Amino acid sequence: MKVGFDLYDAQSSGARAAVIAEPVISAGGVIVPPAGYFDALRDETRKRGMLLIFDEAQTAFGRLGHWFAASHLGVTPDIMTVSKTLGGGIPLAAAITTDAIEDSCHRRGFSFYTSHVSDPLPATVGLAVLETIAQDRLLERSREMGDYLAAGLAALAARHEEIGDLRGMGLLRGIELVKDRETREPNHELGALTTARCLELGLSMNIRRRPERGSVWRIAPPLTVEREDIDLAMAIFDQALTEMKDEIARKRRSGTIGPETTSAARSRAS
Numbered sequence: 001m002k003v004g005f006d007l008y009d010a011q012s013s014g015a016r017a018a019v020i021a022e023p024v025i026s027a028g029g030v031i032v033p034p035a036g037y038f039d040a041l042r043d044e045t046r047k048r049g050m051l052l053i054f055d056e057a058q059t060a061f062g063r064l065g066h067w068f069a070a071s072h073l074g075v076t077p078d079i080m081t082v083s084k085t086l087g088g089g090i091p092l093a094a095a096i097t098t099d100a101i102e103d104s105c106h107r108r109g110f111s112f113y114t115s116h117v118s119d120p121l122p123a124t125v126g127l128a129v130l131e132t133i134a135q136d137r138l139l140e141r142s143r144e145m146g147d148y149l150a151a152g153l154a155a156l157a158a159r160h161e162e163i164g165d166l167r168g169m170g171l172l173r174g175i176e177l178v179k180d181r182e183t184r185e186p187n188h189e190l191g192a193l194t195t196a197r198c199l200e201l202g203l204s205m206n207i208r209r210r211p212e213r214g215s216v217w218r219i220a221p222p223l224t225v226e227r228e229d230i231d232l233a234m235a236i237f238d239q240a241l242t243e244m245k246d247e248i249a250r251k252r253r254s255g256t257i258g259p260e261t262t263s264a265a266r267s268r269a270s
Helices: 002-011 037-047 069-073 099-107 120-135 138-159 188-201 227-254 259-269
Strands: 018-021 051-055 079-082 094-097 163-169 172-177 206-208 216-219
Touching (some): 120 138, 188 206, 188 227
Parallel strands (some): 051 079
Antiparallel strands (some): 172 216
């Protein structure tokens, strides 16, 4: 973080606006920042008179086992953006901010219009989602099922050396596939083949294959997921990973594996 702000300070002048951050970087590989990171980020933004904006599109409303990642972290941003879970399948997003910022926007005549601002239908859906989360105790359920999922993944990692790292919180988990646990080189080929095989067996797995992001599966089951669902997913994942490892080994022994094999595997998974 310090290096990033030093570079920013060296290249910026005038009024600084804001820092936008995901409390858990989801699409980038399920990266959970270390303890104290966001306290330090809050301090650095205050030093510069900048706002701190949390993008909680994926982390709010129970995904991590809390209403918001911000409340779990104990860091209050100036602005928070939310969506996804809030709509329960209906396109719905919102911005949450402080009274002071809202008042400043009104005094300065700021206005923002779209075709569906304050649309009563998605707003009613959003209220129903919030009521359901509270009434059905889905925050507690997310933590419980998240722990159960983490235990299942840990058992798989003990059987498969290709699982180089497990990370995440609640019901947002990442599985990183590697060629070697020491070098941590991403195993894109195995990831693509296993993803395709999982889908054939009935399990949808979302994997990142961009080189700079590694080969990471992102798992985000619904907050209502059952233990039986997780058990089935782990069984399918175990089967698919085992089969694809064997397939790659056979092709290597026969000399048929090459760059075209990797390309075909990626096409199957896309």
